[in-house]
Amino acid sequence: MGGPAMQAMRSMHRADDKLATTKLTKGMFRRIMLFARGYWRSISIFLVTVIASAAIGVATPVLAGNVVNEITHNDDVSKVLRIAGLIAILALFDGGLSLANRWYSARVGEGLIFELRRKVFGHVQSMPLAFFARTQTGALVSRLNNDVMGAQRAFTTTLSGLVSNAIAVALTLAVMIAQSWQITLISLVILPVFLIPAKMIGRKLATLTKQMFEFNASMNAQMTERFGVGGALLVKLFGRPEKELEDFSGRADQVRAMGVTTAMYGRTFIVALTVVAGLAQAVTYGLGGWFAVSGALSAGTVVTLALLLTRLYGPLTGLSNVRVDVMSALVSFQRVFEVLDLKPIITDADDAKLIPSGPATVEFDDVRFAYPAASEVSLASLEDVAGLEQYDNAEVLKGVTFAVKPGSMVALVGPSGAGKTTTSLLVPRIYDTTSGSVRINGVDVRDAQSQSLKDTIGVVTQDAHMFHESIRANLAYGRSDAADEDLWDALERAQIAEVVRRLPEGLDTVVGERGYRFSGGEKQRLAIARLLLKSPSVVILDEATAHLDSESEAAVQRALNEALAGRTALVIAHRLSTVRDADEIVVLSDGQVAERGTHEELVTAGGLYSELYRTQFAHAAGPSVEPTVG
DSSP, rough: HHHHHHHHHHHHHHHHHHHTTTTTTHHHHHHHHHHGGGGGHHHHHHHHHHHHHHHHHHHHHHHHHHHHHHHOOOOOHHHHHHHHHHHHHHHHHHHHHHHHHHHHHHHHHHHHHHHHHHHHHHHHSSHHHHHHHSSSSHHHIIIIIHHHHHHHHIIIIHHHHHHHHHHHHHHHHHHHHHOOOHHHHHHHTTTHHHHHHHHHHHHHHHHHHHHHHHHHHHHHHHHHHHSSHHHHHHHHHHHHHHHHHHHHHHHHHHHHHHHHHHHHHHHHHHHHHHHHHHHHHHHHHHHHHHHHHTTTOOHHHHHHHHHHHHHTTTHHHHHHHHHHHHHHHHHHHHHHHHHTSSSSSSOOOOTTTTTOOOOOOOOEEEEEEEOOHHHHHOOOHHHTTOOOSOOOEEEEEEEEEEEEEETTTEEEOOSSSSSHHHHHHHHSSSSOOOOEEEEEEEEEEEBBBBHHHHHEEEEEEEEEEEEESSHHHHHTTTTOOOOOOHHHHHHHHHTTTHEEEETTTTTGGGOOOOGTOOOOOHHHHHHHHHHHHHHHSEEEEEEOOOSSSSHHHHHHHHHHHHHHHEEEOOOEOOHHHHHHHEEEEEEEEEHHHHHHHOOHHHHTTTTTHHHHHHHHTTTTOOOTOOOBBB
């Protein structure tokens, strides 16, 4: 009875009253059925094996009773052997059914997991940057793991348990009543003695399980943060490993204590189920034996009833919590669909256009922009808040108009918070304008095909991100079909080839988490090599030389000169050299264009740029220390 007992205990683990009363969205069942339509053949075969196995589970005790009757009433050994052979055949057949059951269960379960994960991952990839800025990464990963696994159980564990338990209970009760309704009724009277405390244990197990998940999540969050390169560095710099160990030990101890308590409650449930089943068997043997001695029942019937009882209590307990099991799976589906139903606010138009190739012109025409509201881009459950903010976001850009001519460079300058980064993010359509338009070669970026836009634009951010993969893989992200010769050419032009050649693994060197195996200047040059490999017409650059030493800065600057040569460039300028080299400077202030012109024109004009120049460049100590602007 270990199988039914464990199944019943798993059901009790999920016996949360709140879960059973959770409100599902309209059309949930139909949507789940449609999602699983590609697996109905496998699901049907899977259910047939479940039903057949349940039937064999009832047939075997009946045959065992027949063996006893033949032994006690007849001298025909051949009949006993035939029945024993039939039991053996059924056992072999049940073993085959079990393998088939597991095969189809795995096919359906793993297939559904694959489809759900693929859909969620693909959908999340299409979400805007604001979604990732607001969402807790752990909560999002949980949707891809825990909730997808929970949804998968709807068609495997929950469905098979429901069908198997229902068939087992129906067949078992039918056979028992046919054998002796009196003993069956008396045996079932004991059931409430078990079910009532079992319900209480189930609620406690559900509470403990939920708390253990929370404690585990807290412990895992600490490990994730502290084991990252940035977190580990912070701990070492501030010298608090003992405090970190103390905090972690406290969380781990909570998990340990909760695990012990949960294990004892679980064992109590198993013991209670075993004891009640044993008491029921004792009643069956006692009352059935009395009936057998008086001639009302055969000895084989008593054995059949006793064996059937061992197969009755587990399924009955499982069925008593079937609503919770079903709701647990459906809620997991709902949480997955909740992510899939969050529509991306940036999509291709039906008649999306290709951006004309060749030298590019970038135009901003009366651009206004406010960041999207939380309800447009996020879910409260993914932010770990009760409800999303309802207030309207203020405008960040207020009528910005300027143009970048083919092959020229425009530098964006202004105080912090002026809107420089926001302006640059509108060109690759990381966000859409609230009003006005951003055009490349006359095509509004909102009307352009997304792939055409990606092919036209290359971006190097201030914090150049590298995946925890090889140099080759990180560079190939810019152009997947690049040969090694192309990679080395890009590295040469980015002034980083010699560094890579000195590495024992060369292009196959793993860069480490976020590229931490390389210095800031080396990461920047790798990012520039990736951009050069892509060879875009438009370059957007958040100039990242402000925090580098003079040698690294010089190398990065040479790489930047290569990257910008002959390309249309929009640069968020931090250094005087970049500002002076720009064909035009656009000075932003409070989301508006305050001034435009060359360095000499703007200094002479005596406006905001002149003030920024005086305050940030007046105290330059020398040529090797060049102050920043903007």
